Amino acid sequence: MRPTLTHVALHVPDLEACIAFYQQFCAMRVIHRRAGKGSTIVWMAETDKEHRFIFVLMPGGKDRQLAADDYSHFGFALDSRAEVDSIAEKARLAGCLVWKPRDEAYPVGYYCGVRDPAGNYVEFSYGQPLGPGAEHMPTT
Known part of the structure; x- marks a missing residue:
């Protein structure tokens, strides 16, 4: 199976x-x-x-009230760091940016977090072992 x-x-x-x-x-x-x-x-x-x-x-769902340090999320990969920055700015202007863009060691990469209208967090990243840019990342 x-x-x-x-x-x-x-x-x-x-x-x-x-x-x-x-x-x-x-x-x-x-x-x-x-x-x-x-x-x-x-x-x-x-x-x-x-x-x-x-x-x-x-x-029919309830608004999820996640703490800023709650890293439960849906993850979307982007084609570049510039696209992560662009999404973060769009989210900041819309009032739904949760995590400002940040760079962390592989395999986390460069990412930001956005809150959807239901309270779920959505991560936008570049440089993780999944999605665009993965072919340029080290393997462990």
Whole structure:
């Protein structure tokens, strides 16, 4: 048996705000929307990854009140440090920057953290062993 992670399902307090966040910050798009058990269920994915991994968003969640030093998060890899800085500035202007850009030893790399409308943290990184830039990183 070899399980494959295909999705994460989240109950969120404001479905439309979360859709807008993941579109704006993560370049995800709605690939499926349907009525389900008295509410709307939305599937979101990155372009060309619709058959590999999705977020399922459903209304009815509570706002997560994570501490700034709580590192529970979803991780998105970016193509450069400049893109991390750009996301951090966009988040600062939107009032949702949690962790300013910082550089840490491999395998952590360069990253910042942003709070989504449901209170989940989203990390944007460059230089981790997954995603863009990984081919230039040392292996351990």
